[in-house]
Amino acid sequence: MTRLFLTTALTVGLALPAFAVQPAAGEKLAENQSYTFWLLDAIKTSDPHKNTDVEGSDIIRQLFEGLLNEDAKGAPIAGVATSFDVSDDKLTYTFHLRPEAKWSNGDPVTAGDFVYSWQRLANPDTASEYAWFMELMNVENATAVVKGEKKPEELGVKALDEHTLEVKLTTPTPYFPKMVTHASTFPVNQKVVEAEGDNWTQPGKLVGNGAYVLKSHDLGVQISMDKNPNYWDAANVVMEHIKGLTVNDNNVALTRFQAGELDRVQIPAGQYPRLEKEAPAEAISIPYSCTYAYLFNLRDNGPEALKDVRVRKALSYAMQRDVVVNQILQGGQKPAYNWTHWAIEGFKMPEIDYASFSQADRLEKAKALLAEAGYGPDKPLKVTLQYNTDENHKKIAVAAQQFFKQLGVQVELNNVEWKVHTDRLQSGDFQMARYAWCADYNEASTFLDYFRSTGMNYGKYSNAEFDKLMDESKASNDPNAQYTAAEKILAEDMPLIPIYQYAKVDMIRDDIKGLPTENVMNDWYAKDIYRIQK
């Protein structure tokens, strides 16, 4: 058994809290320790196993705590678990839970809670829309349990005793510790869930083990949380009250931020250059782990023209990413010539051939490739581009239409609402579709596994060499070797047009300290922030 400690900080301070909030020298704490943040939409649920979106995860991360948390840079640190061991064959993880962890109703948090919760996530009766995460983690029997072929009790997770949790995987997954910071792996209190049924998440009933408890929730208006006195690290939590205000319009939200009603808000598209000048202490642009692309439909019954790799490469070369990033978005996003986000932890950006060409060069090559494929003025290429309703998607699509026109390609734009867009992606009813992929965990495979033949892969791209590389990467000591080769295959086969990699472009009040600016997952914990006196 190899004993593995989490980070140096943890090894050094096993007796210390995992991540203590410490004002820097010269900073005095303000009287008012409350934080108000912006929500675009109503929160669908505070149940970790039924949540599906990022805003929901942000709330859940304050009310519950998983095995591990993330530090300011996104690396895993102690959460409920203080340390873990990995077996020599890398298939068994043993987590040691801290005995002082408590639920907000005073019950102790035990390994049994995690067993119940992980089984609940995978159980088809829960009908969780994130049950696939258990399969993604490669937990033993996860797939069979989710399908209903095996009982939830047969899931590869066991409580060896009150404070020791054993997880068995089917294949070595070196980034597994990074995956257990995900909200869907958080524990829930079995007694409360079974007693209250679907209503257990309402204020007054919800019991969590996080740093905050739910005080009130007006659907579509606001959600308020207060510091949880039973949290094991409550002594070090400075922020007392947190509140999420729903404002459905980004511009009105910005106005309210400027009026002092919000402490953090997203900057509406196109306003970053102005706000960066007017309020440099408050405007930030930090990398955010999503990539934006146009996906090609490569199914057998898909468009014939797009089956030719020269056509796909031509379209990708003709895309003027700099225009998109500098003229349309103007938020500090980076142009993308590859799939994995450049700021993912540990990922080494490979050298992609067409990334280093000049745009004029790329256009020349694109024209040549298209002509080679047999398209020209007498046989123009016609293709449809589908995108879901959004100002920016529209702008980028209209621009793309012009870029492709330079090749003589006629693009028909098709704007549909999100559910219809998703439905068509899943059923393969598209030619080129706007797409974005966000990392589920802070490691490159969350991106690259998408394009496996068995991956989510809505375009149904398939390359045996690619699949083999991804398989090898799991057992490799330095997976970057495989990842680089895999990205190069994507650049050769071009199953997508990568366009840009996201940035989080926000205004944050300058007296709020502790929000992560170097965590590409942007998983923030209110227990780590504090307000200083100005």
Place this chain on the structure above:
Amino acid sequence: MFGYILRRLAVAIPTLLLLIVVSFLLMHAAPGGPFTQERALPPQVLANLNAKYGLDDPLWLQIVHYVWGIVAHFDFGPSFVYPDRSVNQIIAAGFPVTLTYGALSFAAAVIFGVSLGVTAAIRQNSWIDYLAVGTSIGAQVLPNFVMAPILVLIFTLWLGWLPGGGWGGPIYWIMPVIALSTSFMASIARITRSSMLEVLGSNHIRTARAKGLPERKVILRHALKPAMLPVISYLGPAFVTMITGSVVVDMYFSTGGIGRSFVDSALNRDYAVMMGITILVGALTILFSLVVDVLYAWVDPKIRY
């Protein structure tokens, strides 16, 4: 009159049923469903979800179950998208909000609109008249989704007098009411003005003046009522437009009203909430048109049902 009202209410029931059936069918015709997610659900999970919400029954059976639930238990079912709330809870939370600012907007639009229109008509071609007409045209080119962010800018950011959104006491009502009522007030003012001008030129007014009645009595007692007829006909469609306008108000002022829930439920394919609010709005529209028709009869004795 009483018989008329009863007949109208009796017709309302098959109207509502037709509304339910048509909405149900249209809803299910749209691609995508409540459980269409980024990642396609595993078949077993999808089967469980469909079973839980009765989506695997044939459509006609779903409609029957649904109508029975409402008629027998007044239960509009669980929300498909918010697992810890029922439709009844969502409507109970949102409807009072919409009703409050909706009723206030209506009242404000009618009171100010009529006053402005009458004043403009009495002082025709004076500066008051030009001001009134000018204001009303100006207000009509400011739709509520333009007014709303401007109001927040002025009253929250620049003046700091009002909170930018949310719901609570009367201070939260002011901006939503202004945003929603302004264009209606403008229309009502113009309709009142032209209708009033027409009535003031009619024979019975000339007689009243000839009799020596004070001008105020002539206006308020003899001219106002007949002048109201076109305004009352306008109120019916205005009511419906206000319901849709409330979506914008909910969006910009985060009031938590049902307007936003309505749009959200359509985009999320939350069939239960969509149906619930459709029925509510349908029933209110039917009720309101009945009220308008009864008002006609009260204002104009020549109208008989």
